[in-house]
Amino acid sequence: MKRIISAIVHDRPGVLNRVSSMFRRRGFNIASLAVGHSEKEGFSRMTIVVDNVEGMQADQITTQLDNVVEVVEAADITDHPTVIRETALIKVAATPSTRGQVIEILDLFSGIEVANVSTEWIIIEMTGTTEQVEAILALLEPHGIIELMRTGLIALTSN
Amino acid sequence: MKGVAVMELAGGELICESLIEEGVDLVFGHPGGAILPLYDHLTKYPQIKHVLTRHEQGAAHAADGYARSTGKVGVCIATSGPGAINLVVGLATAYMDSTPMVAITGQVTRGAIGKDAFQETDITGITLPVTKHNYLVTKASDLPMVIKEAFHIAKTGRPGPVLIDVPRDVLQEMTPFNEYPTTIDLPGYKPVLEPNNEQIEYAVNLINKAKRPIILAGRGVQISQAEEQLVALAEKAQIPVICTLLGLGAFPGSHYLNLSLMGMHGSAFANIAVDESDLVINIGARFDDRIVGKVEEFATKAKFVHITIDPSNINQNVEAHAPVVGDAKLVLENMNPLIKSAKRTEWLKRMDQLRNKHPFFIPETDKLLPQFVIRQLWEATGGQARIVTGVGQHQMWAAQLYPTTVERGFITSGGLGTMGYEVPAAMGMQMGRPEDLVWSIAGDGGFQMTLQELATIRDEKLPVKFAIMNNSYLGMVRQWQELFYDNRYNQIDIAGPDWVKLAEAYGIHGIRVDNKENVLSAIHEANQHDGPVIVDFVVEQEGNVYPMIPAGQSVNEMVEDPDMDEKSSMVAK
Ligand SMILES: Cc1cc2nc3c(=O)[nH]c(=O)nc-3n(C[C@H](O)[C@H](O)[C@H](O)COP(=O)(O)OP(=O)(O)OC[C@H]3O[C@@H](n4cnc5c(N)ncnc54)[C@H](O)[C@@H]3O)c2cc1C
Ligand SMILES: Cc1ncc(C[n+]2csc(CCOP(=O)(O)OP(=O)(O)O)c2C)c(N)n1
Ligand SMILES: [Mg+2]
16 A cells, blocks of 8 residues: 655754665655745745555554654544645657647646757646546657656645 | 843853753763863863773673663763774664763764864764664754754664764864753654553453463563563463563572573573463564574464564564564553453463473583573572673573562673673773672673773772683683584683783782682672672683574574583572
C-alpha cells in the first residue's frame, strides 16, 4: 500500500538527511519526497510518499518521524480529503512535421504549458494529479520522451 | 541584564559552566588535539571530576553504567576522528537500551570542516542512527542552549544518548555569558507523560476482566521509578510479574508473584504462563524479538495492554489492543485506584505448578559449573550485590540465577548485546554507587575486549569485583554451533592470559578457583578485600544455556535441559 505523509520540519541544515536516514534505516521505501517553505517562517513542509507499506508499518512511519527531534509534526494524510498535485517537465521529441500532433495531445489536458521549444523537441510543463501526468505521458510516449523530471507529490489536507 | 557587567568566556568554559548547571560532577573521557581547549579549561573546574579511561569505548560504557545505576545522565568526552569513532559502540549500546547520556566530541576547526582535515570525521553523520539527537555547534554562543537541550532530550521521554560535536575554534571562541538558559523551546520534541483517560479506562477494563493476566515489566519501570506502583498493582490484582532482561530489578526477585525472565532464555514457567495467559500487560518494555520470537505464535490466547512513553514502540512488533502512552509511574498512579482487588487463586495455583514442573536447575556434578558459581554468588551476597554482566552464556545464567532484589541492581547490554560492556560499565556503576558492592559477572571473551580499563579501575581505587566465567570459549557462539551448525566448531577458542597474573600486572588482587569447594571462600575473600579483585573461575567448557527458544520461534519449540531429572537440584523457582 502507498501512504502519503505530510510533515512540518525545522528549516535547518541536515534536517533532510535526518529524515531520509530514518526512512532508509527503518526500511521504508520513499517513492517521492518534496520539500519547500511552509506557511511558518523557519519551518519547511515535506510531502513524502512511501511505497509498499504493510499493516502495522503505517503507524511506524509517523511515530518514527515524530522521534526525529527536528520534525515538528507528522501526519499520515492518505485517508484524509486532500489536494494532491505534482509537476512534470517533459522533453518530448517533436520536429516541425510532428509538432502539430503533439500539440493536439496537449490540448486534451488542462494545467499545461509549453515551456520551451526547438526544432527537435518541446519541453512541456504540466501540473496535475498523478493520474493526469501518467495519462499525458502515455499519450506522448510514441513520440519519444527524451527527458523527464517529476517533482513528486505535494499535498495539503482540505478539511 | 542591564547594569551587570557581562563576562566573556571561551566556548570550553561555557561547556564546563553548563555541565555544572546540569548537576554534572563526573565525566569520563580521553583527550586529543581537537578537544584540548576543553581539557585546558576543565582544570579550572574542580567540581567536575574527570576519569581518564584507556579507550573511548570505555568512557562511553562507563558513562552508561553510571547512568543506568543512578538514573542520572552519564557524560563522556572524546577528541575528533578516531576518538569520536571509538565512542560509537557505546552510544549504540546506550541507544538500544534507553540510557541517558551526553557525549561531547572535539571537531576540526570550522574552516577545515569538509576538507578531509587531519582527524576529521563526520561524527554527527556517523552517529545519526545511534543517537537520540546530535548537534554540530557552529558558534560558542549556542553552547549553553545546546547543552541544555541535550540533557533534556537525553533524560526525558524514552531516554537515550545525545552527541554534541564542537569544533576546536568554537571551544576557544570568546563570547559573552550572563546566565544559563532556564527554558527550552523544542517544538519537535514533546514527549507525552500524562496518560489519556480513555486509554486508561480501556486498559483497566481489560485488566479487571482478565482471568489469567500477566505483567511484563521492562526497563521503562525503572526509568520512571514506578517500582512501588508496580508492586501495588501486582499485589492488588494478584498478577504474576515477568521482567525483561533490562527490567530485572523493577520487581523484587524474591517476591512470591515474581516469574523471573521470559523469552529466548527465559524460564520455561514464564514462557508457558504467557502462552496460557489471556492478557499480557506490558509496562515499559519494547516487546523485543528475543521476547516475542515468532509473532504469530506469541501469546495467541492473550490480548495486549501496552504502556510505554514512546508511541513508536506500540505496534512495532506486537499489535496492542489497549495502548497507553505515558510515563509508567503516572499511568500506574492513575490506573491502580481503578483496578479491582482480586484473588485469582486458580491462576496463581497454576503458576506454582509450572514453577515446580519447570524450574531453573543446576545439573548435579563435581565439575565447576558457571551456573553453580553464579548461584553461590547470589547466596553469598544475599541477592544484594549490584550486578553487571557481559554478553553470552554467563549473561543468561546471571539473569536466571541471580534474581536481584536491588532497584537498578542488574545492568547488562540487552538490545545491542555488546561484549566488553562488563569491564567499563562496572567501573561506571561503582562510581555511581560508591558505597555498594558491585560484582561484574564477566565472560572471558568479552573481558578481553575492554580489559585495558583495569588500569583506570586501579587508578580510581574502585573496589569492583570481577567473576570471570572462564570457559576459554566464546561460549554462546559454541552453543549455537553445537545446536544449529551440527557441532561444527569454528573460531571459538578464546583462551585469555593467566588471569591472576594479569590482575597482578595491574596491581589488582587475583584469585583462581577451579573446583566447587573453593567457590564460596573466594567470593568471601573478594568481598572482604578493600579494592578491586579478579576471580578467575575456571569453569566447565561445554554447558548449554537452557531453556532455549531458538531465534524466531515460539514456546512450542522451547528446549529444556535434556539432563533435568528428579535428582537435579532445583533452584530459582
Ligand atoms: C544473548 C542475549 C539474549 C537475550 N535474551 C533475552 C530473553 O530471553 N529475554 C529478555 O527479556 N530479553 C533478552 N535479551 C534482551 C533483549 O534483546 C532486549 O534488550 C530486552 O528484552 C529489552 O528490554 P526492555 O524492552 O525492557 O528495555 P528497552 O529496550 O530499554 O525498552 C524500554 C521501553 O520502556 C519505555 N519507557 C522508557 N521510559 C519510560 C517511562 N518513563 N514510562 C513508560 N515507558 C518508558 C521505552 O519507550 C521502551 O518501550 C537478550 C539479549 C541478549 C544479548
Ligand atoms: C562486540 C561483540 N562481538 C561479537 C558478539 C557475538 N557474540 C555474542 S556472545 C559471544 C561469545 C561471548 O563469549 P564470552 O564473553 O566468553 O561469554 P560466554 O558466552 O563464554 O559466557 C559472541 C562472540 C557480540 N555479542 N559482541
Ligand atoms: Mg567464554
